[in-house]
Amino acid sequence: MNLEKMMELPGAMAAFTYNDRGEMQSHVLREGTELTPQVLDLLTRSCVANLAIAGMEARGWEALTGQVGFQPLQGFSVVGLEWSVVVNGNCGVIVKNRDADYEAAFNALKTA
Amino acid sequence: MHIVKQLMAIPGVIAAGEYAYRGDRFSYLGALTDEFARMASILCRANTLSVNMQSEIFDSFAENCGCRPVQGWIARGANVTVCAVGNYFAFIENREELLNDVMTIMRAKVGDIGDDLLVNLYAKLGGDTKEALY
Numbered sequence: 001m002n003l004e005k006m007m008e009l010p011g012a013m014a015a016f017t018y019n020d021r022g023e024m025q026s027h028v029l030r031e032g033t034e035l036t037p038q039v040l041d042l043l044t045r046s047c048v049a050n051l052a053i054a055g056m057e058a059r060g061w062e063a064l065t066g067q068v069g070f071q072p073l074q075g076f077s078v079v080g081l082e083w084s085v086v087v088n089g090n091c092g093v094i095v096k097n098r099d100a101d102y103e104a105a106f107n108a109l110k111t112a
Numbered sequence: 113m114h115i116v117k118q119l120m121a122i123p124g125v126i127a128a129g130e131y132a133y134r135g136d137r138f139s140y141l142g143a144l145t146d147e148f149a150r151m152a153s154i155l156c157r158a159n160t161l162s163v164n165m166q167s168e169i170f171d172s173f174a175e176n177c178g179c180r181p182v183q184g185w186i187a188r189g190a191n192v193t194v195c196a197v198g199n200y201f202a203f204i205e206n207r208e209e210l211l212n213d214v215m216t217i218m219r220a221k222v223g224d225i226g227d228d229l230l231v232n233l234y235a236k237l238g239g240d241t242k243e244a245l246y
Contacts, residue, residue: 039174046166053162054187057155065148069191069205077186078163079197079215081224082178088188097183097219103211106188 003028006091009108011099013083017091018044025090035094043094047087050076075106115221116141119202122217124210126192126203131156142203156194156201159185183225184218186211198222 006015007028014035016027022045029035051073058070075088085094086102088109095105119128120141127142131153138153160182167180184197193211195202197218204214 034174034177036174039170039177042170042173046163046170050163050166050185053159057159057187058189061151061155064151067148067192070189070194072190074188074190075186076188078166078179078182079184079186079219080167080179080182086186100215101212102186102215103209106211 006093006108009093009095009105010101011083011096012093013096014040014094015092016040016044018047019090020048022046022048043085044092046078047076047085047092050078051087075109077102077105115200115218118217118221119200119214122210122213124205124207125214126205127152128200128202129153130200132199144203152194152201152203156196156199159187160196160199181225181227184215186215198225 003015003026006012007030012030013033014027014029017025019025024041024044027037027040054076055073058073062068062070075086077084077086079097083094083096084100085092086105086109088106091109093105093109116128116130116139119125125142127140127144129138129140129149129152131138138149140149144152163182163185167182170177171180184195187194191206193204193206195204195214195218200218200222202214202218204210
């Protein structure tokens with residue numbers, strides 16, 4: 001996992017990896033950001049939870065409606081006031097909203 | 113133009129709608145049935161409440177860290193993406209640049225979601241905004 005590569009995404013403030021229990025494994029923080037490792041550690045736990053919930057919803061939606069294209073889940077993003085966190089698998093990136101390129105972030109995480 | 117109509121005018125947007133936080137009202141356009149739109153509204157409401165709860169916890173660890181109030185969320189599927197901003201949602205195809213365009217329009221048209229998101233949205237319905245919402 002190349003976190004430095006993730007940090008090249010537009011507006012990237014932080015990039016991180018976590019295990020399946022949501023425990024942060026590694027991280028890179030851009031200098032000057034107000035984010036702290038403590039916040040990232042909490043964030044990684046919510047990432048695992050959100051991915052699990054979204055995965056369940058995708059599976060349930062397809063089963064109930066017969067519509068396709070929701071599975072497999074390719075990621076989840078929470079859009080905050082100033083920044084968004086975009087995650088997939090065991091990796092995530094935080095990007096400034098004003099510079100955010102969500103597609104680039106999801107694509108980068110897909111190949112990460 | 114109404115946000116939902118504006119979203120539906122974009123090629124690749126499958127459906128879009130607006131839902132109430134109480135879950136008892138919704139409106140939509142596009143390739144959904146009434147029942148599917150009702151289910152989508154409930155799903156969006158549940159996820160929005162969940163990420164708002166999470167942001168409040170983050171805020172208690174690091175006040176004004178830039179997360180709260182949550183503006184929305186995105187669930188990226190294999191071929192379809194679900195976006196929610198405030199009390200609006202959109203089901204879109206995974207076409208190049210479509211997600212960024214839709215998010216830009218939704219953020220611009222819905223505007224910044226305020227600190228008291230749930231009360232504000234509930235107030236739109238004309239309800240008692242002091243009533244416990246969740």
